Amino acid sequence: MAALGIVLLGLAIFAPAFFQPQPLLSLVTREAPTLIVACGMALVIITRQIDISVGSQFSVCSVCAGLLAARGWPLALVLPVSVTAGALLGALNGVLVAGLRLPSIVVTLATMVTLRQGLNLVRQGEFVNLPDNFQWFGLSQSAGQWTLVLTALLFLAGLGLALRHLAAGRWVYAVGTDAEAARLAGLRPQLITFAVFVFLGALTGLAAIMNLVQSPQVQPMVGAGLELKVIAAVVVGGVAISGGRGNLWGGFAGLLLLTCVSPALTHLHIEAYWEKAIQGAIILLAVVADGLRQKRLNR
């Protein structure tokens, strides 16, 4: 949070152009789908699991939705299909992780590669052209952008509150901290784990649509690298990778911070090659800071 403040302040001083409304709105709009996925990822990480297949899920949902849209399906139908597709992919991970108790990192690594390569095989890298009425939900660009940004923020607020105020939210923390204790308290850790994977999948499906409406076409690799960004945002935002700790607000701040890097570089006239390196350094810093904090707590 403090880091985010410093970066924003630094930008305000050295690159006031960053805060021009229109480019900023575009920037935020581009990241709105990422924020949605990050919310779901935060839940998964709080339960002490991880899902690195979200990028591939995102691609699959996007392509499915794009194909249907190209055939003239209205958004009102494409959206639920995409969400359901995402939920099903999440359920596949969930069954393997919660049902068979396999380690989530291996399971989702496998589904990531399988989905990605399967999609490549089927689509042969071909783009899907989207009908015009899909752009910005058929609204004007700025209305569409605002819709997306507000949707994402509403989701963030709703989920953040739910995590704090619903019993289910507390279950997520309980399972992430000590699954056996949770089981003894009558909770069903495996079911809860399954549910967060399905939920993340569904959110990924939603995010795919939110991304779809921003461009005239979909390419099958659209989700590549998403998992990295999302996991990084969540971890930078203070959600402990060891489970049970952190919240969505942190994830939001983490995402903003990572997102600011690229435009900040542009405005500060630093070469864009530095972007990934700096993002990586931020992640490393966040993890080290958390590690040091943990060490102090344990002493």
Next chain:
Amino acid sequence: MAATLPPSPPLLTLRRAAKSFGGVRALRGVDFELQAGEVHALLGENGAGKSTLIKLITGAHRPDAGEITVANRTLTGLTPALAQQLGIACIYQQPALFPDLTVEENIGLRLESSSPWQRIDWRARRARATELLRRVGAAIAPDTEVRTLSMPEQQLVEITCAVGAGARVVVMDEPTASLTHLEQQQLFAVVRELRTGGVGVIYISHRLEEIFALADRVTVLRDGASVGTHAVGDMTETTLIKLMVGREVAQLYPPSECAAGEIVLRVHNVGCAASGVRGVSFEVRAGEIFGLAGLVGAGRTELARILFGQTPADTGQIQLNGKSIAVRSPGEAIALGLAYVPEDRRRHGVILEMPIEENMTMAIHARIFPAAWLRFGRERRLALDFIRDLAVKCAGPNAPGGSLSGGNQQKVSLARWLATKPKLLILDEPTQGVDVGAKSEIHKIIRGLAQEGLAVIMISSDLPEILGMSDRIGVMRSGTLTTVLPGGSDASVVMAAALGQPQ
């Protein structure tokens, strides 16, 4: 003290060895001596200090005071490496071998000192393993994978390593716990072989018959102190049991006042193959504390886990308030009105990172938050009530569980389960690792709950606690409930039942 042995210098001597963990004094000045060529049994209740003593001898712990003399060297403490160098080897109940490596590889790993880049001489390794296995009389091919071996064969491999290392002192910690009778006899033969070769064997077992069959001398530990070393020939089972438990039960326990009511829980012939419990039958009445005594590993926690649905029963019937029930998960158990305060409170009882109030309401979300919407005010009031009623010493209801002392954590764990308003409360080692003051507070709370009509099952390895608290005492041995004794039974009677000795 009538043991007469040849006046050769002892292999190993401990003088006034003491060791504390936190505030708990595990050993308070123990003297112990091991001669060459003897099997010296170490006997004592759970928690009498046997394991701590062993750990001092193997170098796993350093004594706080006292000295250890090994091979004429007097030391203030050992390290594992030094202990090994001085010829001390320990064979645990669960052999510490690498299951995916072969017998010769395991032996080689223990006995060969090698630099990382040294070439392994497989032929020499094979020859040495074969020779050592022959010496301990083990009919095991050196190229067998350890995981395919039976438990006694694995123990033989451990012994082989000990012999190969030239061990003069061999410690065996309940080596027969998982062995059949025949396997036991094989093991005994090897132990006698070691004795003949001049090795000193420290033998820990709860089975008195083994001690009479095998040991030359026996040292009895009680409450972290030695109560004497005797020649086994001078002892009888009765005198040994008396030595183990021989103390007054302090009058610290709140008295039982009200008469037991209706039968709340009736268990008939219950068993579970997976957890090794079989044919358990008993009943618990409202207002009654039913103590479950037994040695570690007798199946008491396993029985509790069956009742609470963690490892559901596969045979027998369980009735609650006269109705047959099948408990398949903890969730179902809670819904039926069962509560289980687990043994390992730091792992499963209290979530250390969570605030006290959240810990207390963990098991009752459905009831206090009917709309699934958390009501923090309600949760806070409930927590404050419990903090007051159970006198939990804490900074406040939002302090993390990990900030509390052991006794107060136990109270939080208890509160979580009392909040479910159970009909039957199962307590597993409720005062383990709790200081004396908090212990008697917890005892008062438990008695008070029983007086309010709760049926209580209390598992405890603390014999005075069982004797002082229980209205009736069930004794478990080898996975089954063997005896039910009236409250106020004599300690030696309970101990005899736990050891399986007729009295």
